[in-house]
Each structure stands twice: as structure tokens, then as C-alpha cells.
Amino acid sequence: MITRDDCASMDAADPLAHLRDAFDLPSDTIYLDGNSLGALPRVTPARLAKVIEAEWGQELIRSWNSNQWIDYPTRIGERIARLVGAAPGQVISTDSVSNNLFKLLAAGLALRPDRTTILSVTDNFPTDLYIAQGLQRLLGTERCNVRAVAAEDLQTALLDDVAIVMLTEVNFRTGERFDMKAWTDRAHASGALILWDLSHSAGAMPISLDACDVDMAVGCGYKFLNGGPGAPAFLYAAKRLHDDLHQPLSGWLGHARPFDFTADYEPAPGILRFASGTPSILAMAALDCGLEVFEGLNLGSLRHKSLAQGDLLIELIESREALTTLKLASPREHVKRGSQVCFRHEGAYAMCQALIADGVIGDFREPDILRFGLAPLYLRHVDIFDAVEKLEAIAATGRWREPVYNERGKVT
Numbered sequence: 001m002i003t004r005d006d007c008a009s010m011d012a013a014d015p016l017a018h019l020r021d022a023f024d025l026p027s028d029t030i031y032l033d034g035n036s037l038g039a040l041p042r043v044t045p046a047r048l049a050k051v052i053e054a055e056w057g058q059e060l061i062r063s064w065n066s067n068q069w070i071d072y073p074t075r076i077g078e079r080i081a082r083l084v085g086a087a088p089g090q091v092i093s094t095d096s097v098s099n100n101l102f103k104l105l106a107a108g109l110a111l112r113p114d115r116t117t118i119l120s121v122t123d124n125f126p127t128d129l130y131i132a133q134g135l136q137r138l139l140g141t142e143r144c145n146v147r148a149v150a151a152e153d154l155q156t157a158l159l160d161d162v163a164i165v166m167l168t169e170v171n172f173r174t175g176e177r178f179d180m181k182a183w184t185d186r187a188h189a190s191g192a193l194i195l196w197d198l199s200h201s202a203g204a205m206p207i208s209l210d211a212c213d214v215d216m217a218v219g220c221g222y223k224f225l226n227g228g229p230g231a232p233a234f235l236y237a238a239k240r241l242h243d244d245l246h247q248p249l250s251g252w253l254g255h256a257r258p259f260d261f262t263a264d265y266e267p268a269p270g271i272l273r274f275a276s277g278t279p280s281i282l283a284m285a286a287l288d289c290g291l292e293v294f295e296g297l298n299l300g301s302l303r304h305k306s307l308a309q310g311d312l313l314i315e316l317i318e319s320r321e322a323l324t325t326l327k328l329a330s331p332r333e334h335v336k337r338g339s340q341v342c343f344r345h346e347g348a349y350a351m352c353q354a355l356i357a358d359g360v361i362g363d364f365r366e367p368d369i370l371r372f373g374l375a376p377l378y379l380r381h382v383d384i385f386d387a388v389e390k391l392e393a394i395a396a397t398g399r400w401r402e403p404v405y406n407e408r409g410k411v412t
């Protein structure tokens with residue numbers, strides 16, 4: 001039986017424990033939702049105040065040059081590049097994941113003119129499928145068809161009409177992780193391009209886009225990267241494809257010479273061609289603060305801690321009598337698991353609400369998933385212990401059945 005003291009010892013031995021101090025976390029809350037909205041880095045408020053008061057307030061428009069505002073998307077892109085295994089010049093921070101998916105899917109489809117299908121899985125994050133469906137509507141089914149299948153049918157659905165395989169590395173519901181190298185190789189062997197969504201993996205584990213020979217990728221700034229609500233997303237395109245990829249949101253900041261103000265679009269030579277309009281500088285500055293925490297950090301150690309914490313959570317929940325009705329929905333096997341652990345339970349929504357009322361923030365995902373995100377930068381082992389104690393009490397007393405925990409808000 002693992003005790004709270006055991007967990008405290010794990011924290012004392014944790015080489016990453018000091019990183020928690022880089023975050024401003026409420027003292028009365030256990031935060032198990034860093035995979036949905038990352039925590040606030042301590043440096044962010046002062047940095048934003050400086051950008052607002054000094055750079056915007058005093059320096060005004062000059063800041064585009066004097067404070068390098070114009071370079072934020074590529075500078076932040078390079079910081080993210082290290083986290084996703086990309087050599088320089090291939091990552092840009094811009095727009096939302098949804099927008100970036102649209103740009104890359106459209107550009108990628110044109111590289112396979114004799115093929116029309118975007119292949120994905122039905123339990124991909126909905127926006128990924130919705131964007132592909134929007135592209136199908138826009139281009140017509142002669143040019144674009146979305147085929148979404150169950151993960152176990154992916155290989156058989158990978159036929160010679162597939163132009164792009166679009167997968168999310170870590171499933172948002174179950175935390176199940178695809179093998180990036182294996183699926184990239186399979187897509188290539190069939191003649192298709194691959195597009196990975198790293199929203200639930202970037203900042204939680206090592207990723208090797210270049211080494212896996214990935215073509216395109218997108219990812220999220222506000223989850224494990226701690227860039228703040230609605231933070232800019234990022235986009236990766238392999239250098240070997242840059243000259244051939246033409247994205248349709250061809251705005252002026254993706255132009256080769258935006259300040260020539262010429263009438264005709266000419267794409268910038270490198271990754272900058274994936275920019276569209278003016279970046280939100282306040283949001284970029286906040287994302288930059290989130291990325292600062294990763295400087296010098298070994299992502300292997302981060303992954304090691306995240307998996308150990310996942311194992312701890314599973315072991316604690318499965319050892320409690322009152323929690324035997326919770327069924328593990330995430331893979332036990334390390335290589336197949338992301339940085340979250342989920343359980344199924346008919347009362348998942350209400351249990352989650354009761355937990356939140358007790359200061360433990362996890363989240364619920366349809367239809368019956370209780371999801372615990374493990375953000376190893378700031379999560380302690382004792383937090384996991386305390387969260388399970390509270391969950392056990394909620395289950396043992398049946399308190400989650402009270403009507404107050406069964407009312408639904410607009411955001412779940």
C-alpha cells in the first residue's frame with residue numbers, strides 16, 4: 001500500500017521538483033488539467049505588463065522593430081522546434097490549431113493531385129475532423145474526401161487514394177498514443193503524406209519530427225506549453241517540402257516582402273509562408289514565457305516523471321475499494337500512453353464536479369470519461385495521492401449523486 005509519506009519521498013527525490021516554483025498555482029487546488037489549460041508561469045504577468053506599458057504604451061509602433069515584435073512567430077517557432085525534434089527553420093507559431101490544420105491540409109492535398117482522401121480516425125479531436133470536412137465542402141468531393149475510421153481499421157483504410165494521413169499523436173479522450181515513426185512510415189509506403197497533431201504531446205514528452213521523417217505537424221500553445229488561454233498554436237513543415245507547399249490563407253505576413261505592398265502574392269521562401277495576418281503580440285509574449293520554463297530541460301526526464309506519475313495514479317485508484325467501479329480507459333503500457341490517465345464511470349461527469357468542489361480539477365469528456373492530466377512540470381506525487389483520497393471519499397459516500405454535481409455548464 002502506497003502511503004502519503006511514500007509520495008512525499010518521491011517528491012523529495014524528484015530531480016524536476018523545483019520547476020513547480022516557476023508556476024503560480026493556487027495553494028488550495030490540485031490541478032490535474034494542465035493538458036487542457038496549462039498553469040500560469042510566474043514570469044508571465046510582469047512580462048505582459050512590460051509589453052503593454054513599455055513596448056506598446058511608450059514605444060508604440062516602433063516596437064515592431066525595436067522590440068522584435070515582427071520576429072515573434074519565428075523566434076517562438078524555434079523555441080518549440082527543440083521540443084518537437086525539428087531542425088531550425090521549420091516551425092512557426094501562428095494562429096490556432098484549427099487554422100493551421102486548414103492551411104496544411106489544403107497545401108498537402110495539392111501535393112498529391114491524383115489522390116483525394118484525407119484519412120483519420122473517428123475519435124480524433126473533433127476540430128481536426130471538422131476542418132477536414134470544411135475543406136471537403138469547399139473543394140468538392142472530386143478533390144477532397146474525408147475518411148474517418150476506427151484506429152484498428154486505419155491500416156486497411158490506407159488505400160492508394162489517400163493523399164494525407166492526419167493523426168493526433170495522443171488521443172484527447174483516452175490518452176492513447178500512436179507510434180509516430182511506424183505510422184509515418186506506413187503513410188509514406190502507401191504514397192501518402194502525414195500530418196501529426198501534437199496538441200496533447202508537445203511539452204509533455206520528447207518528439208522527433210525530423211528523425212521520424214514527418215511531413216507536417218501542428219500543435220497547441222495553451223496546453224502543456226503553458227502559453228495561456230487561447231495561446232497561439234504552432235505549425236511544422238519539413239524543409240524539403242517548403243517550396244512546393246502553397247497554403248491558401250496567403251496573407252501579407254506570409255509574403256516574401258510584405259512591406260513592398262505589391263498587388264500580387266509571392267510566398268516567403270521558408271516556413272514564414274505559413275503566416276497569414278498580424279500575430280497577437282500579447283499572446284505571443286505569454287507563450288514565450290511558457291516556453292522559457294523548458295529552456296535547458298531534458299524532455300526524457302519529463303517523460304519519465306509523467307509516466308511514473310501515471311503509474312502512481314493508476315495504482316492508487318485501483319487499490320481503493322470504493323473505486324473499483326472506475327475502469328481504466330488509458331493504456332497501461334508506457335509507449336502507448338500519453339501524459340494523462342482516464343477512467344470510465346457512469347457518473348464521470350458528476351464525480352468530476354464533486355472533485356472540483358473539493359479543489360481537485362480534472363475534467364470530464366463525453367460520454368463517461370474522467371480525465372486526469374499529468375503536467376510533470378508542476379505536479380507533485382503528493383497531489384496525486386491527495387486527489388485519490390478525495391475521489392475515494394466522493395465515491396464511498398455517493399456524494400456525486402447530489403443534483404448540484406449533475407448540472408452542466410457551457411464548457412465541460
Ligand SMILES: *Cc1c(COP(=O)(O)O)cnc(C)c1O
Binds near residue numbers: 099125172197199200
Ligand atoms: C486542443 C486541441 C486542439 C485545439 O484547436 P484550436 O483550434 O487551437 O482551438 C486541436 N486539436 C487537438 C488534437 C487538440 O487537443
